Amino acid sequence: MVNKKQSIQKTEQPVIVENELSIPVIEDSLFKSLNNNLKNLKNLKGIMGYIIRNAASATIDLKQSEKLVEYAIFTSQVMDSSKELAELFDLGDLVTILIEGEELKVLIMIIKETKINIFMKKSVDHINIAKKVSP
Amino acid sequence: MNSTIYTSALKNTIGEIKNICPEVLETFVFKESDIIAKDDSSSKKTLDQAIIAFNSIEKEATTVSGLKAVRIEGNKGKINLTCMEKFNFATVLSNKADEKYVNTITRVLVPTVIKLVDNIQPNLPKKEVEEKEDLEPVVKPSKKNVEITQDTQNILSENQKPIVELVEVPASEQVQIVEEEQYHKIPKNEATEETSKIELAEDTFLAEPPVTQLIVEKLSGLLVSSDTVRIDKEIIEKWNELYEGKKIELLHIENINGQSTKSKFRNIKSSKHSGKGVIRMPEKIQFALETSKGELVTIKPVIS
Numbered sequence: 001m002v003n004k005k006q007s008i009q010k011t012e013q014p015v016i017v018e019n020e021l022s023i024p025v026i027e028d029s030l031f032k033s034l035n036n037n038l039k040n041l042k043n044l045k046g047i048m049g050y051i052i053r054n055a056a057s058a059t060i061d062l063k064q065s066e067k068l069v070e071y072a073i074f075t076s077q078v079m080d081s082s083k084e085l086a087e088l089f090d091l092g093d094l095v096t097i098l099i100e101g102e103e104l105k106v107l108i109m110i111i112k113e114t115k116i117n118i119f120m121k122k123s124v125d126h127i128n129i130a131k132k133v134s135p
Numbered sequence: 136m137n138s139t140i141y142t143s144a145l146k147n148t149i150g151e152i153k154n155i156c157p158e159v160l161e162t163f164v165f166k167e168s169d170i171i172a173k174d175d176s177s178s179k180k181t182l183d184q185a186i187i188a189f190n191s192i193e194k195e196a197t198t199v200s201g202l203k204a205v206r207i208e209g210n211k212g213k214i215n216l217t218c219m220e221k222f223n224f225a226t227v228l229s230n231k232a233d234e235k236y237v238n239t240i241t242r243v244l245v246p247t248v249i250k251l252v253d254n255i256q257p258n259l260p261k262k263e264v265e266e267k268e269d270l271e272p273v274v275k276p277s278k279k280n281v282e283i284t285q286d287t288q289n290i291l292s293e294n295q296k297p298i299v300e301l302v303e304v305p306a307s308e309q310v311q312i313v314e315e316e317q318y319h320k321i322p323k324n325e326a327t328e329e330t331s332k333i334e335l336a337e338d339t340f341l342a343e344p345p346v347t348q349l350i351v352e353k354l355s356g357l358l359v360s361s362d363t364v365r366i367d368k369e370i371i372e373k374w375n376e377l378y379e380g381k382k383i384e385l386l387h388i389e390n391i392n393g394q395s396t397k398s399k400f401r402n403i404k405s406s407k408h409s410g411k412g413v414i415r416m417p418e419k420i421q422f423a424l425e426t427s428k429g430e431l432v433t434i435k436p437v438i439s
Binding site: 067070071073074077078080081082084085086088089090091092093094095096097098099100101102103104105106 | 160161181184185188189191192194195196198199200201202203204205206207208209210211212213214227
């Protein structure tokens with residue numbers, strides 16, 4: 001699998017961009033810090049990649065780049081539905097969302113304005129991952 | 136899937152979970168768009184919207200090879216969804232809840248209860264379960280029933296319409312009759328909220344004898360036993376399956392006027408009469424029952 005890393009400026013939804021394309025972005029310190037934490041994680045066994053984005057920036061690093069659109073649609077749907085559920089049951093502001101599938105799991109973390117989606121194998125300890133990512 | 140027995144069992148389970156863990160704010164069980172069980176504090180409208188939201192996630196979950204669980208945490212509370220084989224189980228927790236403890240209870244208790252309900256209904260075929268789930272007391276004619284009805288029409292004279300459609304009532308439906316009657320009294324939108332009593336005593340689950348309607352055919356011959364009727368092998372097999380370990384030596388026959396008698400029985404050997412929905416009856420029994428060829432009788436096994 002070829003690792004692909006992209007940085008996009010001012011995108012709210014993940015967008016497929018060409019390989020190795022790197023656009024200078026205005027990154028705030030939180031985004032930068034989180035991004036660094038994620039970079040350190042990506043080589044851990046079972047981690048399949050991540051998407052980090054805020055209102056101004058986004059970074060995508062997926063081992064299976066062809067899955068990007070699929071992952072983006074899925075996490076977007078999960079976010080919308082989770083917001084709805086949080087309102088219905090008065091859960092307050094969303095902090096984390098974990099989706100467990102048969103083989104994979106997706107950890108979504110919302111830290112201030114930054115949303116992080118981490119895709120991993122089911123065997124990965126997501127609590128440990130969340131601790132490592134948190135600033 | 137909206138079987139009242141699941142509803143009742145799960146509603147009790149939900150109640151117990153809330154008793155054990157007061158931090159569990161709401162709990163509900165659903166399948167597709169149907170609420171199977173919920174606690175009294177939950178509003179149907181809220182749960183319907185929640186189910187739509189969960190189903191939206193599930194719809195896209197091919198990305199993760201099928202949804203198993205969802206955990207959404209906010210700064211005031213969290214919601215956990217566990218997808219089980221038959222149902223989806225959701226719990227809303229306050230932030231004070233010991234999540235590990237709640238998960239241990241719910242992920243053990245709920246599947247166990249579902250398994251228990253499955254085990255006490257071993258003879259309920261899937262198709263019948265679905266029919267029961269709709270809670271509509273309408274017996275859909277099977278292919279066999281249609282054939283039987285057609286035969287009846289052929290046998291009866293053209294001017295004489297069949298009095299009753301020949302419908303073989305499965306034993307499992309007999310078990311559920313009490314619940315069906317209860318359902319008639321409950322408006323459809325409240326059906327899931329009502330609790331029906333479950334008797335866990337073993338005897339309760341011994342199915343009531345299934346009633347089968349058949350057409351009388353004359354049985355005669357030199358070697359024919361005058362106290363034995365002949366019925367389809369399938370009916371006997373069904374009874375044996377239903378009452379495994381019980382002795383069935385006699386059957387109860389009743390004519391349309393309510394006169395009845397008991398008789399020994401054997402299976403129909405002749406392929407000409409087999410599978411036609413007939414009961415071959417010696418003249419002696421016909422006489423005792425005041426019935427004759429072409430008339431309808433009902434039979435049920437006598438369990439000893």
